[in-house]
Amino acid sequence: MNVTSIVLVDDHQVVVDGLEAFLNPHFSILGKARNGKDAIQMVKILKPDVLLMDIDMPVMNGMVAAKEIRSSMPEVKIIILSLHYEKSIIRHLIQIGVMGYLIKSSSKEEVVNAIETVASGSPYFSSDVTVALSTPDVPTDTRLAxxxxxxxxxxxxxxxxxxxxxxxxxxxxxxxxxxxxSDRTVDTHRNNIMKKLEVNKVVGLIKFAIKCGLVE
Amino acid sequence: MNVTSIVLVDDHQVVVDGLEAFLNPHFSILGKARNGKDAIQMVKILKPDVLLMDIDMPVMNGMVAAKEIRSSMPEVKIIILSLHYEKSIIRHLIQIGVMGYLIKSSSKEEVVNAIETVASGSPYFSSDVTVALSTPDVPTDTRLAxxxxxxxxxxxxxxxxxxxxxxxxxxxxxxxxxxxxSDRTVDTHRNNIMKKLEVNKVVGLIKFAIKCGLVE
DNA sequence: AAATTATTTAGACTAAATTCAAATAACGCT
DNA sequence: AGCGTTATTTGAATTTAGTCTAAATAATTT
Incomplete structure (x- = not known):
C-alpha cells in the first residue's frame, strides 16, 4: 500500500506549516489551503486520501466545505481539527459523515494516530469530543421565555x-x-389580564398559561 | 513501569475467558468476577490499574458498580465493555467518570489499545459510542402521543x-x-370535534390542537 | 340501490363575554 | 393621618358566542 496522502486546510499559516513539519516524512502532503472554498477545489484536483481541516475559516467555513466534499467526493476521508467543543457543531459534522474529529490541543502522536486510523477506514474521535457529547441536552421548551x-x-x-x-x-x-x-369579578380580572398580556382572545390566555407552565 | 493489572467482569464465562486468553501475556489479569457486587469486593482487595466491566449483569449491574467504585476507589480506571448503544446509559457512565467505553464487536487490537490508553491516563471511547452520541435528542414533547x-x-x-x-x-x-x-356549520363541526375528542370545553380543543402541533 | 359518513344549514335557547361605572380594601409615601 | 395608587370586588345592560335539536345535501362505501 502507498503512503497516505493529505490535504491540510487552516486559515492560520503557522498551523498548516506546523502540521506539515511533523507529518511530512511519514505522510505525503499534497496541498495546503486557507479556506473551505480553496479546499474544495484542491480536493477535486489532488484527490487525497485524507483531508485535515479546520472549521473557523474566512470565505467558506469548514462545515459547509465538509458537506460539499462529502456529497461530491465521498471517498475522501475528512478529519476535523478544531477548537470547537460545541455539541451542535460536532454532531452536525458527524452526521455529515466526517471520519474524525480532533481538538487543537491534541498531541502530535494523536494526530498521526488519527490520520492512520482514518486512512485505514475506521473513524477516530478525540475523547474530548465524546465527553462533550455526553452532556445531556437542555430541552429548550421547558425554559420560560x-x-x-x-x-x-x-x-x-x-x-x-x-x-x-x-x-x-x-x-x-x-x-x-x-x-x-362573583362571576362579574372573574370577568373583570380576566379582562384586566388580557389587557396586560396584550391579547384579545381567551385562546391567548390559554396559550400564555401553557407557555408559563401554569397548566398541564 | 510495571505491567498493567486488570480485573475482568462479565456474567458470561466465555467472554471473560476469551478476554483473558488474548490479554494474558501482555497484561496481568488479577481477577475475574461475574457481577457488579463481586467486582466491588474484588477491586477493593486487588486494587487493579484497570477494571474492564460489562453493564448487563445479574445481582448488580455494571452501572451501579461503576458508580460505587468511582466514589470509593477513584484511582481505578474503569472501561465499560458493552453491547449497549443507548445514549442515556453511555452518557450516564461518562458523567460518572468511566475512562473508556468499548462495544463488544471491538477487535482484539482495539481492546488492547483501549487498555493501554486508559492505563496511561487518557480516556478511550470507541468511535461507535461517539457516533451514537452524535444523534440529536428527540425532545419528548414534540412527539405526538x-x-x-x-x-x-x-x-x-x-x-x-x-x-x-x-x-x-x-x-x-x-x-x-x-x-x-355559515357560523352554524362551524358550531356543528366544533361540537362534533368535541364529541370525538371527548372534551366538553373549548379549552380542551385548544390544548389538543397544541399537543398535535396544529398551532403555535 | 342502500347505508354511512361528511358537510352544510336554521331556529330557539342558553351561556358567556364586553362595556361602563363604581365601591371597598390594601399598600406605600410624605 | 391623609393622599394616591393599585388590587379586588360588584352590578346592570348589552353584545356576542356556543348549545341543542333537527335536517337537508353531497360524497363514499358496501
Whole structure:
C-alpha cells in the first residue's frame, strides 16, 4: 500500500506549516489551503486520501466545505481539527459523515494516530469530543421565555390564580364559585389580564398559561 | 513501569475467558468476577490499574458498580465493555467518570489499545459510542402521543381545518367568514370535534390542537 | 340501490363575554 | 393621618358566542 496522502486546510499559516513539519516524512502532503472554498477545489484536483481541516475559516467555513466534499467526493476521508467543543457543531459534522474529529490541543502522536486510523477506514474521535457529547441536552421548551416571565410578573396573585383556572378550562361561573366571588369579578380580572398580556382572545390566555407552565 | 493489572467482569464465562486468553501475556489479569457486587469486593482487595466491566449483569449491574467504585476507589480506571448503544446509559457512565467505553464487536487490537490508553491516563471511547452520541435528542414533547394520533386520525379534513382555526383563536363567526360557510356549520363541526375528542370545553380543543402541533 | 359518513344549514335557547361605572380594601409615601 | 395608587370586588345592560335539536345535501362505501 502507498503512503497516505493529505490535504491540510487552516486559515492560520503557522498551523498548516506546523502540521506539515511533523507529518511530512511519514505522510505525503499534497496541498495546503486557507479556506473551505480553496479546499474544495484542491480536493477535486489532488484527490487525497485524507483531508485535515479546520472549521473557523474566512470565505467558506469548514462545515459547509465538509458537506460539499462529502456529497461530491465521498471517498475522501475528512478529519476535523478544531477548537470547537460545541455539541451542535460536532454532531452536525458527524452526521455529515466526517471520519474524525480532533481538538487543537491534541498531541502530535494523536494526530498521526488519527490520520492512520482514518486512512485505514475506521473513524477516530478525540475523547474530548465524546465527553462533550455526553452532556445531556437542555430541552429548550421547558425554559420560560424572558418576555413571558416579564408579562407574568406584572400580574397580581389573584390574576394569576384566575389565569390558571381559565387555562384549566373553567368558565367564569365555575371560577367564581370556586373562589367564592362573583362571576362579574372573574370577568373583570380576566379582562384586566388580557389587557396586560396584550391579547384579545381567551385562546391567548390559554396559550400564555401553557407557555408559563401554569397548566398541564 | 510495571505491567498493567486488570480485573475482568462479565456474567458470561466465555467472554471473560476469551478476554483473558488474548490479554494474558501482555497484561496481568488479577481477577475475574461475574457481577457488579463481586467486582466491588474484588477491586477493593486487588486494587487493579484497570477494571474492564460489562453493564448487563445479574445481582448488580455494571452501572451501579461503576458508580460505587468511582466514589470509593477513584484511582481505578474503569472501561465499560458493552453491547449497549443507548445514549442515556453511555452518557450516564461518562458523567460518572468511566475512562473508556468499548462495544463488544471491538477487535482484539482495539481492546488492547483501549487498555493501554486508559492505563496511561487518557480516556478511550470507541468511535461507535461517539457516533451514537452524535444523534440529536428527540425532545419528548414534540412527539405526538399515540392516543392523540388516534383521535386526530378520526377527524375529517374539514374538522381538522376548523380545529386549527379554533386553536388559532378565531371565533365561530370569523371561521365561518374565512371558510365561506355559515357560523352554524362551524358550531356543528366544533361540537362534533368535541364529541370525538371527548372534551366538553373549548379549552380542551385548544390544548389538543397544541399537543398535535396544529398551532403555535 | 342502500347505508354511512361528511358537510352544510336554521331556529330557539342558553351561556358567556364586553362595556361602563363604581365601591371597598390594601399598600406605600410624605 | 391623609393622599394616591393599585388590587379586588360588584352590578346592570348589552353584545356576542356556543348549545341543542333537527335536517337537508353531497360524497363514499358496501
Amino acid at each position: 424572558p418576555q413571558n416571565a416579564k408579562l407574568l410578573s406584572q400580574l397580581t396573585a389573584r390574576e394569576i390564580e384566575i389565569l390558571k383556572a381559565v387555562g384549566e378550562g373553567l368558565s367564569s361561573k365555575e371560577i367564581a364559585k370556586a373562589l367564592h366571588i | 399515540p392516543q392523540n394520533a388516534k383521535l386526530l386520525s378520526q377527524l375529517t379534513a374539514r374538522e381538522i381545518e376548523i380545529l386549527k382555526a379554533v386553536g388559532e383563536g378565531l371565533s365561530s363567526k370569523e371561521i365561518a367568514k374565512a371558510l365561506h360557510i
